[in-house]
Amino acid sequence: MQRISLFGYGKTTKAIAKKVLNPIFYDDKCSKPFRDENGFRVKPSSEFNPKYSDLEIPSPGIAPSNPLIQKANNLISEYDYFAKEMPLSIWISGTNGKTTTTQMMQHLLQDRGSQEGGNIGTPLGELNPHASLWILETSSFTMHYTNIAKPNIYVLLPLSPDHLSWHGSMDEYVKAKLKPIYSMKEGEIAIIPEAYKDIKTNAHLITYKNEEEIAKRFSIDVDRVKFKGAFLADALLAMTVDKILFDRVNYEQINSFTLDPHRQEELRDSKNRLWVNDTKATNIDATIAALNRYKNAPLHLILGGDDKGVELSELFEYLQTIDVKTYNIGSNKEKLSNLAKKYKIPFQLCINLNDAITKIDKNLLSNETALLSPAASSLDEFSSYAQRGDEFKEAVLNIS
Numbered sequence: 001m002q003r004i005s006l007f008g009y010g011k012t013t014k015a016i017a018k019k020v021l022n023p024i025f026y027d028d029k030c031s032k033p034f035r036d037e038n039g040f041r042v043k044p045s046s047e048f049n050p051k052y053s054d055l056e057i058p059s060p061g062i063a064p065s066n067p068l069i070q071k072a073n074n075l076i077s078e079y080d081y082f083a084k085e086m087p088l089s090i091w092i093s094g095t096n097g098k099t100t101t102t103q104m105m106q107h108l109l110q111d112r113g114s115q116e117g118g119n120i121g122t123p124l125g126e127l128n129p130h131a132s133l134w135i136l137e138t139s140s141f142t143m144h145y146t147n148i149a150k151p152n153i154y155v156l157l158p159l160s161p162d163h164l165s166w167h168g169s170m171d172e173y174v175k176a177k178l179k180p181i182y183s184m185k186e187g188e189i190a191i192i193p194e195a196y197k198d199i200k201t202n203a204h205l206i207t208y209k210n211e212e213e214i215a216k217r218f219s220i221d222v223d224r225v226k227f228k229g230a231f232l233a234d235a236l237l238a239m240t241v242d243k244i245l246f247d248r249v250n251y252e253q254i255n256s257f258t259l260d261p262h263r264q265e266e267l268r269d270s271k272n273r274l275w276v277n278d279t280k281a282t283n284i285d286a287t288i289a290a291l292n293r294y295k296n297a298p299l300h301l302i303l304g305g306d307d308k309g310v311e312l313s314e315l316f317e318y319l320q321t322i323d324v325k326t327y328n329i330g331s332n333k334e335k336l337s338n339l340a341k342k343y344k345i346p347f348q349l350c351i352n353l354n355d356a357i358t359k360i361d362k363n364l365l366s367n368e369t370a371l372l373s374p375a376a377s378s379l380d381e382f383s384s385y386a387q388r389g390d391e392f393k394e395a396v397l398n399i400s
Helices: 011-017 067-071 098-112 140-145 170-183 211-217 230-246 251-255 284-294 313-319 333-342 353-363 385-397
Strands: 004-007 024-027 041-044 055-058 088-093 114-118 133-137 153-156 189-193 204-208 265-268 274-277 299-303 324-328 347-349 369-372
Touching: 004 011, 011 055, 055 067, 088 098, 098 114, 098 133, 098 230, 098 251, 140 170, 153 170, 153 230, 170 189, 189 230, 204 211, 211 230, 230 251, 230 284, 265 385, 274 385, 284 299, 284 313, 284 369, 299 353, 313 333, 324 333, 324 353, 333 347, 353 369, 353 385, 369 385
Parallel strands: 004 024, 004 055, 024 041, 088 133, 088 153, 114 133, 153 189, 189 204, 274 369, 299 324, 299 369, 324 347
Antiparallel strands: 265 274
């Protein structure tokens, strides 16, 4: 019997546990061994001994520097474990927009029996292997550990610095994102930004530099697509896959898609002033995308959180080109304030998110926009980006 070790006691590994015999979980947060409600053994990470393990499968978020990963001799990813039973699969990755693109693609292809999963919330262990196709939001973490599985269609959105503390460098981050392309075969398709057009692969390579180029190549009329800004690219890439697989362009179906909250979500306060919840913008590229959309009016921008060690000068160089004042919060607020001084951007140092909203409330004019687009993770002060966004919305709606 194969002895299987599952690293991390989370959603991904719990789904795998139900597919294998007698797995053992090893988790950094576990202080003493126990059996969970399903009878699975959970042990502290320190008890893992590679001599007594034939296969190790990590939760995607566990970094390569973790001692569990360092000790493992038979490490494979969740994707590798399910590679043999994976149906036709479409993997979507990139720095920003991969969740929305995945959701839009599922919305377009659900009539063809597709299922969505991966990083989007449903682990592979809970997907139906008999579905006609899997649409998988795929993180750089997962691809770092994946060496067997590969997509039939790979859709890569543009890349910008993200998760650098996990990967170690931007080069390693990009390397993980491009990794699946090298193993793809003739007849398979990779749709990637033009910046990576010279990559060596047997797949059919389709490159793009902007939304207009995608639309032109696949004869999509952007005027008939309701989504604008960053969401237009997401919609066009989803429509492109529908066109490739089923030779159709369904404007009515894509336009019926409803965006999730927390991405450029607009709301009005009691004084009818515009506030935008873009809490999901956890990196520079996402924040610049939001700023591009709202830059035609003076902006009050809430920045800050855990920036994961990313260099932020590019953001402040952009801020110099628009009418903006920043309200700096989170663990990197001093860093942001020093950059604002350097680049001569008006700013206020704030105690926390509520303090920033209070300060903006005093300054915001009817023709201006208040924008929460932090360019940083929320985990320094919140349990998730969603909690940060929910607190933002609640505070705005309570303005009197």
